[in-house]
Amino acid sequence: MKNQKRSMILLFLLIIVALSGCISYSVKADKIVEDGLIINSISFGLGESEEDAGITVVTYNLNLRNRTNKSIMLKTVEPIISKExxxxxxxxxxxxxxxxxxxGDTSEELTGTFKLDTKELDKEGIIKLNIDVKEFNIAFEQVIGMNEVNN
Structure with a gap:
């Protein structure tokens, strides 16, 4: 009788551990969906305009990853830059x-440029501007339907 009671308690504990593992997994899966669109990498470079020596051309490249399992329509991308x-x-x-x-689950490489008026600045002055592109405003559309499980 005592062994049977221990076996029942052990079985009950194993069921609780198994269920808690399932709950933990579903929370992690939801988090991935929330962070569906991410920037894997960003790089940028500075160069002098071919038309005008007083203009600096900033070129940026970013790798945008759609971590969801659904397609999105990427509309616009705009770098966020300082007031200066x-x-x-x-x-x-x-x-x-x-x-x-x-x-879904693919990446897209994007490249953009913008031009700055740097006529009165030398090379050091341009470097001191701290031109850094780290964040972007991204507009996209995603088609979302009823979850088939709920139908």
Whole structure:
């Protein structure tokens, strides 16, 4: 009788451990869906404009990853830059119009440029501007339907 009671308690504990493992897994899966669109890498470079020696061209590259299992329609990408850099922009519209589909669990390489007025600055002055592109405003559309399990 005592062994049977121990066996029942042990079985009950094993069921609880198994269920807690399932609950933990579903929380992790939900977190991945929330972070569905991420930037894997960003790089940028500075160069002098071929047309005008007083203009610096900033080129940025980013690798955008769709970690969800659904396709999205990427509309626009716009670098977030400091107020000081914004004041030096030659063209205020630095938004990239993409309008491309990114399938689920794939990456897309994007490249953009913007030009800065740096006529009165030497090389050191341009470096001191601290031109750094780390964040982006990204606009996209995603088609979402009823969950088939709930139908």
């Amino acid at each position: 850099i914004q004041e030096r922009l030659i063209d205020r519209d630095i938004k990239l119009d993409i309008n491309e589909k990114i399938d």
